[in-house]
Amino acid sequence: MTNQKIFDLLKLHASLLELHGENNFKVRSYHTAVFNMETLAESLADMSLKELQGLEGVGKAIATKIDDINQTGTFKQLEEFRAKTPEGVIEMMEIDGLGIKKIKVIWEELQIESLDALLLACETDQLSQVKGFGQKTQENIRQALLYRKANASRLHYAKAEIMANQLEAYLKEQNLSGQFQIVGQIRRKFNVVDEVQLVASTPHDELFTTLNGCEFLEPNTKASGLFAWRGKFKDSPLKVEARLCAADDFAGEVFIHSASPGHLTYAEAGMPTLFQIAQKDKLATEEAIYQKAQLAYVVPEMREGDFELELAKKNELPTLLETADIKGILHAHSTYSDGKNTLEEMAVAVRDAGYEYLGITDHSQSAFYANGLPVGRVLDQLKEIDELNAKLAPFKIFKGMESDIIADGGLDYDDDILAKFDFIIASVHSGLKMSEEKATTRLIKAVENPYTTMLGHPTGRILLRREGYPVNHEKVIDACAANDVMIEINASPWRLDIDWQWVHYALKKGVKLSINPDSHEVGTIGEVYYGVCVGRKGGLTKEMTLNTLGADAIGQFFEERKKKKGI
Ligand SMILES: [Zn+2]
Numbered sequence: 101m102t103n104q105k106i107f108d109l110l111k112l113h114a115s116l117l118e119l120h121g122e123n124n125f126k127v128r129s130y131h132t133a134v135f136n137m138e139t140l141a142e143s144l145a146d147m148s149l150k151e152l153q154g155l156e157g158v159g160k161a162i163a164t165k166i167d168d169i170n171q172t173g174t175f176k177q178l179e180e181f182r183a184k185t186p187e188g189v190i191e192m193m194e195i196d197g198l199g200i201k202k203i204k205v206i207w208e209e210l211q212i213e214s215l216d217a218l219l220l221a222c223e224t225d226q227l228s229q230v231k232g233f234g235q236k237t238q239e240n241i242r243q244a245l246l247y248r249k250a251n252a253s254r255l256h257y258a259k260a261e262i263m264a265n266q267l268e269a270y271l272k273e274q275n276l277s278g279q280f281q282i283v284g285q286i287r288r289k290f291n292v293v294d295e296v297q298l299v300a301s302t303p304h305d306e307l308f309t310t311l312n313g314c315e316f317l318e319p320n321t322k323a324s325g326l327f328a329w330r331g332k333f334k335d336s337p338l339k340v341e342a343r344l345c346a347a348d349d350f351a352g353e354v355f356i357h358s359a360s361p362g363h364l365t366y367a368e369a370g371m372p373t374l375f376q377i378a379q380k381d382k383l384a385t386e387e388a389i390y391q392k393a394q395l396a397y398v399v400p401e402m403r404e405g406d407f408e409l410e411l412a413k414k415n416e417l418p419t420l421l422e423t424a425d426i427k428g429i430l431h432a433h434s435t436y437s438d439g440k441n442t443l444e445e446m447a448v449a450v451r452d453a454g455y456e457y458l459g460i461t462d463h464s465q466s467a468f469y470a471n472g473l474p475v476g477r478v479l480d481q482l483k484e485i486d487e488l489n490a491k492l493a494p495f496k497i498f499k500g501m502e503s504d505i506i507a508d509g510g511l512d513y514d515d516d517i518l519a520k521f522d523f524i525i526a527s528v529h530s531g532l533k534m535s536e537e538k539a540t541t542r543l544i545k546a547v548e549n550p551y552t553t554m555l556g557h558p559t560g561r562i563l564l565r566r567e568g569y570p571v572n573h574e575k576v577i578d579a580c581a582a583n584d585v586m587i588e589i590n591a592s593p594w595r596l597d598i599d600w601q602w603v604h605y606a607l608k609k610g611v612k613l614s615i616n617p618d619s620h621e622v623g624t625i626g627e628v629y630y631g632v633c634v635g636r637k638g639g640l641t642k643e644m645t646l647n648t649l650g651a652d653a654i655g656q657f658f659e660e661r662k663k664k665k666g667i
């Protein structure tokens with residue numbers, strides 16, 4: 101049991117207490133306990149009851165419950181409340197925009213107990229009649245429900261990749277005869293994934309016995325057959341498909357399942373397509389398939405049937421960015437705003453992960469929901485950065501800020517405060533319901549502000565939860581090019597924003613990108629990797645990535661940039 105799983109159970113319990121009208125003090129004690137434990141480095145599962153009781157903000161009652169979770173995976177009171185609450189009502193807690201108070205009304209006043217019934221109530225205009233809801237809330241809930249429905253079977257890449265790796269490790273352990281290879285959405289590094297697909301040249305019965313015997317998989321006998329084993333991961337909607345092939349078809353089958361249709365149907369005039377070569381010629385490697393089509397080898401994540409084919413034809417494919425090229429972190433939060441670790445803890449963790457610098461970027465003053473910094477706290481932080489820089493040298497903390505782009509496109513402080521920072525990331529966090537025109541104008545205004553160094557998560561999307569506001573990407577990227585502003589690839593698996601589909605256009609316009617984990621705790625600094633995956637899909641190179649610069653070079657870059665902008 102991980103700490104996160106334990107926190108999830110405690111938070112669920114707190115929500116159920118609130119839903120059933122238990123007293124507020126009790127509800128809050130769970131949230132406080134979780135908040136205090138979130139920065140723990142130790143595993144709660146390894147702690148004795150006595151040790152648990154010694155933790156700050158964790159009383160005897162909660163310690164006992166954690167101990168019960170460690171012994172049995174749950175605790176009695178949680179199961180009692182769960183038994184009293186319909187499954188569908190618990191699911192409502194995952195819907196964006198639905199707090200416990202609203203769920204209570206939906207359940208008690210409208211007697212709605214499932215997400216489908218709730219959607220129906222929105223579509224028949226019942227919900228808006230209830231006090232505290234209204235048309236706008238009803239429409240937002242409807243959208244969130246539809247979005248969830250459409251995405252119910254998909255996972256973030258980060259989560260799916262861990263499961264795919266688990267499957268790969270299991271198959272290696274089993275010493276399968278023949279070859280196997282993970283292909284499909286995982287190999288092509290999709291943002292969200294609904295299936296782990298693999299190709300194997302293992303004999304049919306051996307593969308089926310091995311997969312049927314895997315304790316974390318669930319076979320789907322009806323959907324399986326002579327050519328493929330199908331099933332899913334237990335306790336997850338993630339599907340698995342294992343396709344069988346003959347040994348001499350292996351490379352061809354792997355290739356066919358690792359590229360988009362647009363890529364596969366490519367051919368020079370009068371020549372067979374890549375698909376035809378892969379299917380018929382029984383070549384031994386993917387490299388040989390490209391060679392036969394007179395193309396340079398294209399890595400799987402780039403096989404999208406777009407600009408990569410032109411480059412492969414001219415043998416001009418770039419050397420792509422690697423995670424090891426990243427020299428520093430430029431978007432992270434601390435306890436000054438809504439982060440879970442202190443500035444020093446973040447800096448030390450970034451340093452210990454092998455980076456040369458941290459550009460700390462807490463939230464600005466308008467971001468009240470994220471504990472944004474009023475001017476006084478900004479000055480405190482700048483002072484602490486100077487102190488830490490003296491203490492941690494040669495490691496360097498750069499003075500950054502994730503400034504809200506306020507409704508009219510302005511930044512969130514007066515110029516004299518903005519001038520104190522080495523760099524500013526400008527991001528939209530509020531007023532997300534905008535037309536394309538409004539959003540584009542708002543972003544461009546921020547890009548034209550001389551203090552803006554970089555545009556943060558340009559569409560505001562949260563993958564699998566909400567779509568971003570519509571943006572005219574060309575216009576925004578053109579404005580970045582004209583104003584020498586960089587764009588981040590927000591590497592959080594929830595965002596991956598700017599989308600990889602715009603990376604190539606940005607590069608064409610000479611706009612540099614920055615791979616930013618947007619970490620709110622030390623544990624997510626490594627998410628840089630997912631941003632690198634996204635960059636590579638769009639053809640990103642080391643040279644065009646801002647934070648491949650070392651500490652001295654980027655310090656100089658920030659300084660010169662400010663001078664050029666007259667700051
Ligand atoms: Zn942000």
Ligand SMILES: [Zn+2]
Nearest residue numbers: 431433502618
């Ligand atoms: Zn952020």
